[in-house]
Amino acid sequence: MLDAGKTETLLEVNNIEVIYNHVILVLKGVSLAVPKGGITALLGGNGAGKTTTLKAISNLLHSERGEVTKGSILYRGERVQDLDPAALVKLGVIQVMEGRHCFEHLTVEENLLTGAYTRTDTGAIAADLDMVYTYFPRLKERRRSQAGYTSGGEQQMVAIGRALMSKPETILLDEPSMGLAPQLVEQIFEIVKAVNEKEGVTFLLAEQNTNVALRYAHYGYILESGRVVMDGPAKDLRENPDVKEFYLGMSDEGRKSFRDVRSYRRRKRWLA
Amino acid sequence: MPDQLLYAMEAGLNGLMAGVMYALVALGFVLIFKASGIFNYAQGVLALFAALTLVGLQDGQVPFAHLINAVFGTDLHSFGWTLPAVVAIALAAGVMVLLAVVIEKLVLQHLVNQAPIILFMATIGMAYFLEGLGDLMWGADIKKLDIGLPQGINETIDTLTYNAFGYGFFIDNLDIVATVVAAVLVISLTLFSQYTKYGRALRAVADDHQAALSVGISLRFIWVLVWSIAGIVALVAGIMWGSKSGVQFSLSLIALKALPVLMLGGFTSIPGAIVGGLIIGMGEKLFEFWIGPMIGGATENWFAYVLALVFLVFRPQGLFGEKIIERV
Ligand SMILES: Nc1ncnc2c1ncn2[C@@H]1O[C@H](COP(=O)(O)OP(=O)(O)O)[C@@H](O)[C@H]1O
Numbered sequence: 329m330l331d332a333g334k335t336e337t338l339l340e341v342n343n344i345e346v347i348y349n350h351v352i353l354v355l356k357g358v359s360l361a362v363p364k365g366g367i368t369a370l371l372g373g374n375g376a377g378k379t380t381t382l383k384a385i386s387n388l389l390h391s392e393r394g395e396v397t398k399g400s401i402l403y404r405g406e407r408v409q410d411l412d413p414a415a416l417v418k419l420g421v422i423q424v425m426e427g428r429h430c431f432e433h434l435t436v437e438e439n440l441l442t443g444a445y446t447r448t449d450t451g452a453i454a455a456d457l458d459m460v461y462t463y464f465p466r467l468k469e470r471r472r473s474q475a476g477y478t479s480g481g482e483q484q485m486v487a488i489g490r491a492l493m494s495k496p497e498t499i500l501l502d503e504p505s506m507g508l509a510p511q512l513v514e515q516i517f518e519i520v521k522a523v524n525e526k527e528g529v530t531f532l533l534a535e536q537n538t539n540v541a542l543r544y545a546h547y548g549y550i551l552e553s554g555r556v557v558m559d560g561p562a563k564d565l566r567e568n569p570d571v572k573e574f575y576l577g578m579s580d581e582g583r584k585s586f587r588d589v590r591s592y593r594r595r596k597r598w599l600a
Numbered sequence: 601m602p603d604q605l606l607y608a609m610e611a612g613l614n615g616l617m618a619g620v621m622y623a624l625v626a627l628g629f630v631l632i633f634k635a636s637g638i639f640n641y642a643q644g645v646l647a648l649f650a651a652l653t654l655v656g657l658q659d660g661q662v663p664f665a666h667l668i669n670a671v672f673g674t675d676l677h678s679f680g681w682t683l684p685a686v687v688a689i690a691l692a693a694g695v696m697v698l699l700a701v702v703i704e705k706l707v708l709q710h711l712v713n714q715a716p717i718i719l720f721m722a723t724i725g726m727a728y729f730l731e732g733l734g735d736l737m738w739g740a741d742i743k744k745l746d747i748g749l750p751q752g753i754n755e756t757i758d759t760l761t762y763n764a765f766g767y768g769f770f771i772d773n774l775d776i777v778a779t780v781v782a783a784v785l786v787i788s789l790t791l792f793s794q795y796t797k798y799g800r801a802l803r804a805v806a807d808d809h810q811a812a813l814s815v816g817i818s819l820r821f822i823w824v825l826v827w828s829i830a831g832i833v834a835l836v837a838g839i840m841w842g843s844k845s846g847v848q849f850s851l852s853l854i855a856l857k858a859l860p861v862l863m864l865g866g867f868t869s870i871p872g873a874i875v876g877g878l879i880i881g882m883g884e885k886l887f888e889f890w891i892g893p894m895i896g897g898a899t900e901n902w903f904a905y906v907l908a909l910v911f912l913v914f915r916p917q918g919l920f921g922e923k924i925i926e927r928v
């Protein structure tokens with residue numbers, strides 16, 4: 329288990345602002361720290377700004393006309409926000425995009441191989457392909473199938489496996505649970521955990537599924553409308569009455585839906 | 601065998617070979633369209649420019665001679681050498697790669713994320729610019745392109761068919777060479793795209809450019825790569841057409857022949873470009889042969905478009921248009 333006190337911070341996001349199309353302010357000062365070797369969760373509802381935060385880090389924002397206008401992003405203490413995505417992949421930071429984004433006309437194996445595109449140690453790629461197949465035996469069975477014809481769960485595996493092929497130090501994983509049956513979600517998270525523990529890969533994980541994410545993560549940040557409204561060790565967040573009430577759908581007075589709650593009450597408690 | 605049928609066979613064969621030429625030009629369109637969603641209006645001019653450059657290099661013409669002479673009052677025309685064909689072709693291919701780099705730097709790079717129609721218009725601009733540049737560099741006169749390809753009737757086929765049918769087919773050697781070259785080109789392109797790292801990256805970009813970016817594929821590099829390949833395909837097409845009918849402005853109009861091929865074969869399919877080219881090449885010759893005389897001839901000008909339109913009505917994605925994978 330990870331001890332936040334002792335480990336070095338690998339990735340540091342300091343008070344960033346992100347604007348889309350020169351006008352739409354989406355992130356309004358987000359800060360977070362991702363310790364080496366941990367699984368850090370970025371939680372929040374739809375539209376909170378999780379994807380935008382991950383893309384700001386991986387620098388995929390440019391291709392969506394988004395821009396970091398304030399703040400800084402440091403990886404191993406170096407400023408990385410002016411690098412292109414390829415340079416970040418070479419540094420060891422790779423994003424698995426929301427909605428999986430497999431290359432659908434490529435086979436499963438070809439998809440995995442594209443993950444190794446930036447690598448120069450071509451001799452070691454075959455061994456890593458085997459490594460990915462040990463984590464995802466299902467993919468080995470389907471290696472010759474066109475990715476577009478595989479199931480949602482398999483595509484999620486392809487997307488994660490493809491990222492692993494880049495020999496990453498950090499994976500930015502966006503909504504791996506999206507659209508998957510609960511059993512599959514559990515399976516995917518178990519694999520994430522195994523990769524984290526055995527390969528030592530650091531994860532920054534964006535999830536709407538707070539329940540699952542907090543069971544696997546070590547530390548969590550909760551985003552709302554482009555701001556971090558709460559953060560803490562996953563264990564504490566799980567026990568927190570507000571998180572229980574608003575994100576885990578339970579409270580002392582019984583189950584409550586997110587919609588029923590008036591927002592001023594949430595603001596007041598969290599920002600106090 | 602009745603004479604009519606023999607003549608038709610001969611016309612059909614010649615049509616097939618013309619179809620190979622159409623396919624070559626269509627191939628250039630498909631490559632760029634697949635990788636970047638750009639319909640490259642300049643593809644025909646690219647072939648003209650490539651052929652002009654080849655002739656210029658081979659004959660040792662001084663590029664921009666007119667301009668230089670006008671500005672400096674010099675009287676330059678020629679370096680006074682004649683390069684061997686292979687060297688001239690290699691240099692011209694190099695120029696096409698250089699052109700791809702320049703196009704990416706000056707145009708494409710600044711139009712990232714723009715709507716396809718804007719990119720299309722940019723390629724229209726490029727077409728006129730390149731046409732002017734070609735004139736300025738090498739002069740606007742009609743040039744003879746001769747890299748020593750065999751031309752004229754193929755005696756073997758003539759004799760063989762004469763012995764078999766009592767009628768010798770006229771098949772031009774140049775057409776045979778073009779067919780072989782096109783086949784080699786298509787096979788190597790297919791091998792490249794299926795079995796190399798960069799070929800795979802190219803297909804990845806065609807599928808999902810966001811995801812391609814996310815694994816560290818540089819779109820700019822891929823664009824240079826496809827425009828280079830399209831430029832070299834244009835060079836090959838330019839050599840074949842130029843050898844046949846000289847290098848002049850009308851060479852760029854071969855693009856008009858490629859358009860119906862694309863409608864027929866689909867904009868995203870390499871096999872489609874080939875088969876589409878062959879169908880149109882053969883179709884228009886046979887149509888001219890059988891139906892032409894009844895309706896006053898000159899059907900070759902419009903037959904391809906009408907055929908393509910008929911196809912569009914029944915199969916809008918083309919014969920080989922890419923299957924759209926739908927999954928929930
Ligand atoms: N390309 C874009 N252009 C403009 N606004 C965007 C774009 N992408 C996301 N947004 C807006 O930014 C906000 C945050 O979106 P996002 O980061 O995707 O949130 P999340 O991943 O938490 O659901 C939303 O209000 C969304 O509408």
Ligand SMILES: [Mg+2]
Nearest residue numbers: 378379426503
């Ligand atoms: Mg999202």
